[in-house]
Amino acid sequence: MRQLNENADVVIIGGGVVGLGLAYRLSEKGMKNVVVLERGYIGSGASGRNPGGIRQQLSLGENIILARESVKIYARLSGELNFNIMFRQGGYLILAFTEREVEQFKKNVKLQNSLEVRSRTIRPKEAKEIVPMLATDKLLGATYCSTDGILYPYAVLWGYAQAAERMGAKILTFTDAKGIKVEGGEVKAVVTDKGEIKTPVVINAAGAHAAEVASMVGVELPNKPYRHEIAVIEPLKPFLDPMVLSLHHTLYVGQMMRGEVLAGVGNLDEPPSHELRASADFLPKLARAIIEVMPQFRHLAVMRQWVGIRDMTPDGKPILGEVEGVRGLIQANGFGGLGMMLSASAVKLLAELILTGKTPKMLEPFSLARFREEKLDKEMYIAGVH
Amino acid sequence: MTVAKKIVCRCEDVTEEEIIDAIKQGYTDIESLKRYTGTVTGPCQGKTCLSHVIAILARELGKGKDEVGVTRQRPPVKPILLGVLAGEAIE
Numbered sequence: 001m002r003q004l005n006e007n008a009d010v011v012i013i014g015g016g017v018v019g020l021g022l023a024y025r026l027s028e029k030g031m032k033n034v035v036v037l038e039r040g041y042i043g044s045g046a047s048g049r050n051p052g053g054i055r056q057q058l059s060l061g062e063n064i065i066l067a068r069e070s071v072k073i074y075a076r077l078s079g080e081l082n083f084n085i086m087f088r089q090g091g092y093l094i095l096a097f098t099e100r101e102v103e104q105f106k107k108n109v110k111l112q113n114s115l116e117v118r119s120r121t122i123r124p125k126e127a128k129e130i131v132p133m134l135a136t137d138k139l140l141g142a143t144y145c146s147t148d149g150i151l152y153p154y155a156v157l158w159g160y161a162q163a164a165e166r167m168g169a170k171i172l173t174f175t176d177a178k179g180i181k182v183e184g185g186e187v188k189a190v191v192t193d194k195g196e197i198k199t200p201v202v203i204n205a206a207g208a209h210a211a212e213v214a215s216m217v218g219v220e221l222p223n224k225p226y227r228h229e230i231a232v233i234e235p236l237k238p239f240l241d242p243m244v245l246s247l248h249h250t251l252y253v254g255q256m257m258r259g260e261v262l263a264g265v266g267n268l269d270e271p272p273s274h275e276l277r278a279s280a281d282f283l284p285k286l287a288r289a290i291i292e293v294m295p296q297f298r299h300l301a302v303m304r305q306w307v308g309i310r311d312m313t314p315d316g317k318p319i320l321g322e323v324e325g326v327r328g329l330i331q332a333n334g335f336g337g338l339g340m341m342l343s344a345s346a347v348k349l350l351a352e353l354i355l356t357g358k359t360p361k362m363l364e365p366f367s368l369a370r371f372r373e374e375k376l377d378k379e380m381y382i383a384g385v386h
Numbered sequence: 387m388t389v390a391k392k393i394v395c396r397c398e399d400v401t402e403e404e405i406i407d408a409i410k411q412g413y414t415d416i417e418s419l420k421r422y423t424g425t426v427t428g429p430c431q432g433k434t435c436l437s438h439v440i441a442i443l444a445r446e447l448g449k450g451k452d453e454v455g456v457t458r459q460r461p462p463v464k465p466i467l468l469g470v471l472a473g474e475a476i477e
Contacts (some may be wrong), residue, residue, distance in 0.1 A: 048421070154422075232427075287470075287472035291474075301465035
């Protein structure tokens with residue numbers, strides 16, 4: 001067990017892809033005294049429970065830009081971190097089963113193209129060329145982007161953590177942040193179950209627990225925790241090039257470089273909760289959906305299922321940056337089901353904000369203050385979203 | 387005869403040496419060790435390897451097996467065909 005620091009320049013609450021990514025970026029820029037607090041083991045939250053899908057095919061411009069920049073980062077991150085993150089750009093195929101989806105997807109592709117993401121709408125015949133096992137009898141169309149892909153989430157976490165530690169960052173696992181001390185409107189320290197760390201800056205990267213962390217200093221976040229269930233199917237030789245997504249079935253299926261196939265379906269009636277126990281009705285529901293979309297999956301076996309908790313905001317966009325009232329408290333949460341996709345670029349921008357004190361332009365649409373507006377544009381591309 | 391490799395996890399081809407290396411790198415809790423080495427994640431779901439992984443971790447840390455603990459068990463107990471889960475007749 002490492003000794004607790006008495007002083008830090010930055011304390012990051014949360015050892016997931018956001019907290020570890022930010023620790024790496026700050027260390028890379030020369031910051032010496034970076035501390036990450038993680039209540040459990042690295043990636044014990046949503047960062048270690050997701051399928052690793054990396055997709056630029058989103059419906060909000062600001063999310064698309066973060067995803068586009070994240071793809072560029074992931075494409076070279078293995079070399080940068082000296083750790084293989086197993087990023088495979090096999091594309092993402094998004095299926096349309098209703099006329100409404102077909103029309104909406106056309107608009108989305110137009111927006112994505114205007115932001116230099118080379119997605120396109122395709123006919124069922126071409127979709128079947130990309131994924132030969134696809135059932136096309138009910139399929140009306142699809143969108144495809146060849147530079148989207150899939151990675152191994154834990155490898156990203158370990159890679160960030162090891163690289164940050166090599167540069168001097170301290171990652172304290174099994175250490176719980178219990179409180180944040182604020183005096184005169186400024187952050188002074190973080191109280192943990194192992195002692196106190198003095199710091200002028202605290203990052204709230206606590207994922208599904210972000211709202212609780214913010215409430216320690218009286219900041220109210222609109223984030224709510226939603227369960228999402230997932231299963232892994234036995235490892236096989238490469239057979240599924242792109243990640244396949246059907247919003248209609250709230251289904252996604254993708255094959256990792258390890259050979260395993262990750263698949264999940266959403267439950268639109270799920271109330272907010274932190275319940276991590278798996279549901280008995282999940283696997284039959286997943287099986288029916290996956291067989292309807294790709295019938296040959298009936299011959300494959302599920303190895304295990306688990307639950308992750310998504311930190312959802314009302315508009316499906318993360319909350320990034322400073323908040324009014326508490327100097328030194330920075331939000332890096334609310335990524336919902338898009339944390340792996342958006343965080344690689346987001347943590348670079350947050351590092352810039354922390355080091356310069358200026359909010360980069362790309363972060364402006366992600367302020368907490370946006371929730372004062374009456375009308376919010378909502379991200380539609382989160383499988384099983386509420 | 388000397389044994390060149392001691393395979394602990396037969397699903398994912400993980401040797402004892404690799405497990406010890408991961409422990410030395412700091413992956414000293416059973417959940418992290420499972421994920422970092424890939425043991426317990428193959429088709430046997432730990433039925434072959436988990437007890438060995440626990441024994442190796444306990445030995446390396448000088449702790450008891452009870453202190454090391456077990457990984458959280460996830461359903462199903464055995465791999466199940468999706469066709470069966472969907473309620474289709476078994477061929």
